[in-house]
Amino acid sequence: MTTHDDPGTARGAVPVWDAERGRWVANGYGWDAEKERWFPLSPDAGSTASPKRTARPASPHASSRLTVARPVAATAAATVVLAGLLFLGLGAMGLGGGAPRVGTDPSTVVATYLDAIARADATTALAQLAEVPGDRSFLTGEMLRASDERAPIADISVARAHPRAPDPLHLDVTATFTVGGTPATATFAVVRTAAGQPWRLGRGTLEIVVPAAADGLAVTVNGQAVVADTVVLFPGTYELASTNPSFTLRGGVVQTFADPGSASPAFADVRAELTETGVAAFRSAVADAVHACVAATSLVAGCGLDLPVRTSDGIRLVDGTVHRSLSGSTEAALAHLQPDGYAPAPLQVVADPLGAVEATADCEKDGRRYTGCTFDGLPRLGAPVVDFSRDPALVRWD
Template sequence: MSDNDDKAPDQHGSKPLPAFPGAAAEPDAPVTPQTPPASEQPPAPQMPPAPRMPSEPQAPSVPQAPSVPQAPSAPPAPPAPPAPPASQAPYAPQAPAAPYAPQPSASPQPPQYAAAPQPGGAPYGSPQYGSQPQPAGGYTPPNKPKGKLGTGAIIGIVGGAIVLVVLLVIAVGFGVSRIGGTPGGGGGDKGPAAEASSASDAVKGYLTAISESDAKTALSYLSSPPSDSTLLTDEALEASNKLGPITKIKVPKSDGKSSSDDVTASYLLNGEPVTTTFSASDYDRDGKWEISGGTGSIYTRSFDGLGLTINGVAVDAEQVDVFPGTYELATTLKNFTLTGPTTVTITESYSSADTTEIKPALTDEALQQFHSLVRAAVDACIASTTLTAGCGIDIPSTISDGTQLTDGTITRSLSADANATIDSMKATPSYDNPTLVEGEYIGSPSVTADCTKDGATGRCSIYFAPSLGKPSVDMASDNPVVKWD
């Protein structure tokens, strides 16, 4: 019996069993029938490696043995059948020869086979025999397996994922902290908006909040808070309550039979009794009553440019909205003051404070400065001997009757009444521009000059000479200058 006889199929056609699960010769069984005569297989003598394999019992003991089936990826052997020539036969045995050559050297390299279990879970990998038909190019040594990662790599990936999750948790927590945490402080921010279950509750809560200088709560009772909130602040309310506190608030109960109601409230404003009516409604029937209007206004156009303040708050608008209460107007310009009833009150919704009697004026020091500026300007103009003197008293070189005046010979003088007018002149801020202060009409000076008429030369008196104009000074300027109209 030859060495190939033990691999020949028996007379019943059954397939010989492999020597052991890791035997690489097993896949070659199909190749053997393809070679015509047994004697035509020169490589057959190479088959003795089969006896060597018994030394490989280590493969079964190690779960990595499944990697051995990868060696049969020598599917190059199956392509051999299409070529009957004997020249193809040598190649069939060479395919298994490759696995045998690495196996003796592979035994000291179990780690490479350890990575092989990737193809499947069964150690002997019988399903792999069915998957052997692969392209010839797929035949590669099993020392670079694809699939499962080593323990170290898995630990690294898991550890990295844990770190990433921790960082995400920290980032989310930080974001929540930043969103949820708001710094405290600020006027009018004293708690959630109040809600009233009836019209009378809304009015009572509104007036109470105002009396306590709580602007935010007061605004929460209004159906449409004003867009301008310059004076709708705790600061303005605190000043208002110092000037005229609101006390003894009385509001009758409303019946609540309809979705709107007018409520008449009474209270003391700086000790003076006040009775006023507020309109409240619950049109959407959500149980929350709100006040329509509720605020008044102060017109400030006539104080433009004066650095106006109301209850100590700077105001730069033509009109401002205010809560019911007491308000004091003032200016921050050093040369100006406000005269008249500078304190006004608001008691009715949609009402406007009466400021018609409040007028800007110069301070005593500023008034003296104004008189001094006008006096200096007039004196300089009167002292001029030229035709062009300024202050509105320039004269032409030829007057209306044809008389020619000699420039440089002009003399001017003021009457006692005119001088008295300068010293006692009233200074009135302009209506359109209150920082521009205007003086009074002074009058015409007496004028003489050397003159020539009809060939005669002499000294002439000028009748109906131009008069001094009306002086005006911008008293808000750092360097005020007198101008003449």
């Protein structure tokens, strides 16, 4: 016998319980509850058969993980009618067979939208929006699948729409669902341009701003490169990450956005930190800069180690004769240098001051020249700031 999931002759009809056949029937088709399929009935089927003492199964397509909350009837007759209405209603949402009829009911629009997101069907989700965002680079099935891997959306239930009196063209629809098993609630604004026109979501996506903590870093959202300061997303769960080998992001790098109407800041607790590779690069950059400055024989050496042409007591220093060396404590501080903060941006990494540097030079006083002159109050190595926005990293001294 050839069977059909939802034949055209059964689609759109209200299922009726046939006590003789012991099954639900609709327009000459019977429902096989075990296989959950419709099949054509024989012309004489049921005319001579004895009534089947079979427990009545649930009406076909009367349940789904995506539901729209409705009043429950109290009588047995009303239960049969309600089952038929649910069969038709879920069919209109594309959940119980038949072509989806988008926009016919505000609650259906929200239910269809959330179900499409849960199934990673970006095309259907976008079709529910009154206005599709210009930037759709993150509004894709691939991005929804990545969100589902982190925290799937399930257990969707949509309540009856509530009008924003006295405006009949705008309704608020509340939906409850779970995200990775955690309950969530969202209120969607559903709109239409005029009475009788299709309903659409007034706002279904979120525009998040890349946090300041990631300024200057190459970052991704759910593995996709971010090329602007803002990203437009479907509701879901997203992870912000750095692709810079010297930096990683810590804190709340995984965040769930359940309600498009929420004003909560995105990734507010994220902070950038150096990786082990970054710490090694930081130390290497500072050490290279210090050794280059210490090796200089000129009065102007950099690293905060410049010497004046003339001291306060009138001694003139001879340029090109300076010899600098690190003290033992400064050598130790340099060998164990640790980043101490990030200012004014993540790519600007600072450390504590390093300490004293010893220096001698030729000097002249009263027309006579001397060698190996030493000085009080010599400049010290200050706090290094390594700018990782430059390649190679640039070191300056504060």
